[in-house]
Amino acid sequence: MRLQKRSFKLYKKEKVIEVNDQKIEYEVERRNVKYARLEFFGRKLIVILPKNYKNEEKIITRKINWIAEKYKYLSSVLKKELIDNFLIFGKKIQLEVDGNYVNFEGVKLRKKDFLLLLKNILLEKVAKVIERYSNEMKVKVGKIIIRSQKTKWASLSSNGTLSFNIKLISLPEDIVEYVVYHEMLHFFEKKHNLNFLRRIKVKFEDVERKEEELNGFWVSLLENNVWRRLLEK
Secondary structure (H helix, E strand, C coil): CCCCCCCCEEECCCCEEEECCEEEEEEEEEECCCCCEEEEECCEEEEEEECCCCCCHHHHHHCHHHHHHHHHHHHHCCCHHHHHCEEECCEEECEEEECCEEEECCEEEEHHHHHHHHHHHHHHHHHHHHHHHHHHHCCCCCCEEEECCCCCCEEECCCCCEEEEHHHHHCCHHHHHHHHHHHHHHHCCCCCCHHHHHHHHHHCCCHHHHHHHHHHHHHHHHCCHHHHHHHCC
16 A cells, blocks of 8 residues: 655755654755665755756655655664763763863863774774684784774775774674674675675674664764764864
């Protein structure tokens, strides 16, 4: 049965869609693409249009049910404690960012020095997990890099370098371990196919729950004002 299109209001000037008493922020990007498409970056909708496409109203109208359902899901997995607080491996930390300086549990540091401290803490953590899994999986990891990544938690390069998002440090240790193992499986399976799912379920039977948790962490940390101030140039 075909669902009836939801009613909504589109405020182009404010870049807001109002649907089901929810106000969904959106942003229009014109790219060298053939077809218009929609993506969510956190809870913000990204409307990607070809350069000769008239405006966003047509695709938003056509996809309004999908937009509303996706926004509802993203809001349902949002973690309030990760929006309002700064966490290190799931534990709340007293932290204030003031310009280029950070007050970290009573100690004043330059922001770049604090970010380096976070990178080193996370690097030490993931290196231990990688060492354990390298022996178990019989793979050789190249370099390990900790950096700010806009679209993913981790990545594996063709030369065996593992890169991890610095925000991973805010996640509980069991989720960090899952992300590391997930990425190392890409030495064997490049895509998230059925064989990949089968192999990861041998180690983590609750893979669906962990993936949903990661969705919640991702959306929440994008809205965390402390992380925004830490990473802004």
